[in-house]
Amino acid sequence: MNGGAEDRLTRRSMPVAAAMLIWISRTVFGLLATYPLVLAVRATSMTAGPEGDAVLFQPGSLLLLELLRLGAPWFGAAVEFALLMLGLSAVLELIPLSMALDLLATPGRSLLERLARALRLFPKFLVLGVIGLLVQAALLLAASLLGSALKPAFADERLQSIMPLALIGLGLVACAWFGAVLDIARATLVRALAPSGARVALAQAVDCLRHRPLRVLLGSYSSVAGSALALLAAAWLLTRFVAPEPSSAAVALTFAVHQFAMLFAIAWRVRWLGSALELSAESD
């Protein structure tokens, strides 16, 4: 294999590596965050019978509801803790995200080097994350307030309930697009040879949106739509084809389908991150 072919192979394998990195981190964080919930379920003794936790998924959900009734005192605390862990995980996921962008931007570095770079960039990623959270919360709040204000103006009860939902939907689309702008800013930070600030990177990303609106909006839109499709298709497949009373084989199949859907969704995210890097480079 000559050097050029090897280089091409390396470049093609980078998106796969980036996707795997995000999947592994999401799986590890997911396992950690949900561990308190699993412990709470076990504490009820509802899974201590000969059929283990299969009884919770029997048609009719008689024993699933019994679990919720008996476990209510533990579940409140477990859910709170799990949500806290998920919040923390969302913050820590900035590190694998940074490494994934680095993988896509610059092949050839060792994993340790990438980790060191990600840790150096972490404060700037965090600043961008906080800005994103505030802007997205403001967008959703505005959509919600507008919905409440406009609701009485409609005499038709159907419009009264559709309109606020539609506004929230638009708010979510706007949030997704602002997330795309943040991704371009992150890409700018990862690509920067000299240290650059989060504010400068964000300004550059907004500038990119101004000059190439269609590429930014459609690129991120296809990524979000691809991810949503993967999750909905998994739900549809499992609802239609997996037996309601789960055997061990059904559990394995469910796990496989869910994780395949998750990988598919991550693959679309990685594709968009590649586009974000290109857009960032074109904006230099």
Add this chain to the structure above:
Amino acid sequence: MRRVTQDLLLGGVFSALCGWLFKALLLTAGRTSAPELAAKKDEPVWPPLAESAAEVASYTIEAKLDAERHYITAHETIRFVNRSSVALNELWFHLYLNAFKNDKTLFLRSPFGAGRSGDKAKEYGYVDVKKLTIVGADAQDLWANRDRHSPNDPEDETDIRVPLPSPLEPGKTLELALEFEDQLPELVERTGFVGSFHFVGQWFPKLARLEANGTFAHFSFHAQSEFYSDFGNYDVSLDVPSTFRVGATGSRVSETRDKGRTRLAYHAQNVHDFAWTAWDRFETRSERIAGTEVRVLYPPHQEQNAEAELASVRFALPHFNARYGPYPYSTLTLVHPPESAANAGGMEYPQLITTGGPWYGTFGGAHFIDIVTTHELGHQWFYGLLASNEHTEPFLDEGFNSYAEAEALETRYGSASVFGGLGLSVSSTALNRLFSAARGEDEKIAQGAADFATFRSLGALVYSRTATVLSTLARVYGRERFNHALGVYTRKFRFQHPTKADFLNVIQGELDGRAVTALTLALSERATVDYLVREISNAPVSAPAGVFDGPGGREQKKPEAPHEAAEYTSRVVVYRHGTLELPVDIELRFEDGTKQLRHWDGNGFTFNVDNVGPSKLASVYVDPEQRVLLDDDRSNNWLTTKSNSTPRVRERALYAAQVMLGAFGP
């Protein structure tokens, strides 16, 4: 530009597919067609069915609605027959609408809001009786001598006594004439107006039910209580603006229009109440189902709900006909109130029921519309045709009907009778059991509606726990056998106002004395049951050792050296807490994969399950078929020597966390 086109195409295709999947998953989840009822092999033997009720109180009313002021002006004639064994010196009237007259009525004075809805009145309502006279006698106004009878509530005017000028002998008939006017309240609960929508229930001066011993079953209108009345015939004419559509108890016998007003006449036979609704925005659909003309009145844009309600009636009407005796009336009206008048929903009147729910009520796999329609339809038998005292024994209506609703919905939808979608199904039985177990010992079921501490308590015990008690009997004695017993009860006591004792007598005859004991304890004594297992013991079977004095002299046998045993003796002890004695099966599973089923009749507090066999006992499961739904805690019904495994919980929790991180993470 190539990249933009590519993204546009991909995004478009993905979005279209997402839309299709979203519709498949959420909008049409849980929809199934109503299966035909399985043909009966043997026609059950039923008691003879009464064709008509003994006429006690019949009403002729002419009412005119002022839709702007929400005001009704009416003239009423009551034909009352003294079917008791004693002469009557007084009459008792219910003026239910006065419950909404001011904040000091028994109904509205609750600090926690009024009754089931929890809403307080904003615009008050009342009924004013202008005059009460005896037809054919002098024009003496009997209403002038009335007095109120609401203990501790001097402002309450819902329970009124009127002395008679002369005794009414047994078997004699009295004809009374009344003039009255209603100011409808803004809809607090079941009756009143919202905008131009009017629902008019409990709106006319109504005689309390006359018991056989000559007493009147009268009571002040309590927020937790429903009703109790005598059967009779109703002839009611309603004068409303011509732009309004009307639905009412009974059959429409005439319709005339004049100067922007429409006069509609209704006739209802063998009923004990009359309710109606009028709104200028109603849409209507009609269909003949099982020989009954069914009409749905619904708000604009709710065609999907109207269709779901008709589909529920298509299934449930023949189902209830077969279970509880044929519906005897020619018409049935379903009223779906607008969302703004949701408090009018979920209520039953003879030949008229109200449903409810938002326009998207049929989406997402939830069977809310089917549940409310089936439940209210079931009342046509338990409230309408049996007509038990809902004030003193509310469980005989709401509880039995909750069982009937769950039974019908589970026949139609199987285990997904409440919800079916996204790989999850929730049954009515499971939901009833949840509420029942949560509040099972709070109060007794068999008590008056006003005696319950809160409406939540009443809801959990009267609706859910009664249904769970009956479901337990059905599972223990067999569904067909129990349903037959319930069918005997509903047929034998049609038009008879049965009591708890009547039901227990039927159970004694159709099931047995143990069922009567269990029912009595569960309904009247707050009785509970909890089966539990504490430990599993296994020991190898070995030849007996020790000193034995036999005919051949003393013999000494040494214990065997340790070796792989050929047989094991296993023991598990099952305990029964609580005072309900219900039989259960106990499933034993052995390490070699074999299973055994043992039966315990429930007598005593412990039951030793012993076994000698080639394999060790690995696990035990008490009541694996989940027959005893009253079992307080199902988490102690099993024990296993294996570790507690949760692969399914971990898989779903992990996936949910991954999806959340994907959606809300960076």
